[in-house]
Amino acid sequence: MKLLGNKVAFVSGASRGIGSGIVLGLAKQGASIAFTYRSSSAEAEAIEKELQSYGVKAKAFQLDAANYEQTEKIIQQVIADFGSLDIIVNNAGITKDNLLMRMTEEAWDEVMQTNLKSVFNVVKASQRQLLKQRSGSIINISSVVGDSGNAGQANYAASKAGMNGFTKSVAKELGSRGIRCNAIAPGFIETEMTQGLSKEQKEMWLANIPLKRGGTPEDIANLVVFIASDMSSYITGQVINVCGGMQT
Numbered sequence: 001m002k003l004l005g006n007k008v009a010f011v012s013g014a015s016r017g018i019g020s021g022i023v024l025g026l027a028k029q030g031a032s033i034a035f036t037y038r039s040s041s042a043e044a045e046a047i048e049k050e051l052q053s054y055g056v057k058a059k060a061f062q063l064d065a066a067n068y069e070q071t072e073k074i075i076q077q078v079i080a081d082f083g084s085l086d087i088i089v090n091n092a093g094i095t096k097d098n099l100l101m102r103m104t105e106e107a108w109d110e111v112m113q114t115n116l117k118s119v120f121n122v123v124k125a126s127q128r129q130l131l132k133q134r135s136g137s138i139i140n141i142s143s144v145v146g147d148s149g150n151a152g153q154a155n156y157a158a159s160k161a162g163m164n165g166f167t168k169s170v171a172k173e174l175g176s177r178g179i180r181c182n183a184i185a186p187g188f189i190e191t192e193m194t195q196g197l198s199k200e201q202k203e204m205w206l207a208n209i210p211l212k213r214g215g216t217p218e219d220i221a222n223l224v225v226f227i228a229s230d231m232s233s234y235i236t237g238q239v240i241n242v243c244g245g246m247q248t
C-alpha cells in the first residue's frame, strides 16, 4: 500500500536538485503533485512527464516564489485543479554568498525574499484551505546553517533561521486544527547549489561529515515522505537535520 495515495502535494522549486528528488519520492508513494519552478521550463516539463509515469496527476507552474500575488493565484489554481491541498513543501531557495564586508543590499534582499518571504507567501495563501480541511503537513526546507551560522552566508543563514522560527510559530498556531508544520535542515547535499563550491570548500565540508559522503536529494526526499505521511502524525514544530551527522 502506498503511503500517500489520495494526497495532493504542492512543492516549490522542483525543476532540479533537492526539489526534483522530493517530487519523485512523493509521486512514488502515490501523491498527486503540483510543483513550481522559476526559469527551468524544459527541466520542469521533463519532470512533469516523469511524475505522470508513476500514474499520478502532476502539473508544473512557473512562479517567482518571492511574489505574493503570483503565489496566491497559483495556490488557488492548484486547489481548483487538484481538489485539495494536503502536503506543502517549501523548497525553493538560492544562495548569494559573500563576506558581510562585500555583501550588497541586493544580495541580502534577494535571498530573504526568495528563501523566507516565499514561505510566508505559500503558507498564508494556503491557510484557509488547510483550516477548512482540518489537516495538512507543511514542510519547510531549511539548512543546518540556520542553526550554526556560516561565514560568508549571513543572508542565507538568517533566512533559514527565520524559516525555523516561522515553522515553530505556525506549528503552535495551527496544531489545534490538525495542521502540522516542520522543517528539514539538510547539511551538504550534492546539487547545482553546491557544485559552485571550490575543491577546498568541499573537502572542508566532507572532513566534518561522520558518514564521509555528501547527501543526495533522495536522502532528503525520504524524510519528506515520512513527515508528509500520517506515520508522523505526532511530530510538529521540529527542525530535523539530515546531514550525515555533521551537526550534532
Ligand code: NAP
Pocket (backbone or CB within 6 Å): 012, 013, 014, 015, 016, 017, 018, 019, 036, 037, 038, 039, 040, 041, 063, 064, 065, 066, 090, 091, 092, 093, 094, 114, 141, 142, 143, 144, 185, 186, 187, 188, 189, 190, 191, 192, 193, 194
Ligand atoms: P538548486 O539545485 O539550486 O535548485 C533550486 C530550485 O529552486 C530550482 O528548482 C529553482 O528553479 C528554484 N528556485 C530558485 N529561485 C526561485 C524563485 N524565486 N521562485 C521559484 N523557484 C525558485 O538548489 P538545491 O540544492 O536543490 O536546494 C533546494 C533547497 O534546499 C533550498 O531551499 C536550499 O536552501 C536547501 N538546502 C540545500 C543544501 C545543499 O547542500 N544543496 C543544503 C541545505 C539546504 P529554476 O530551476 O527554475 O531556477
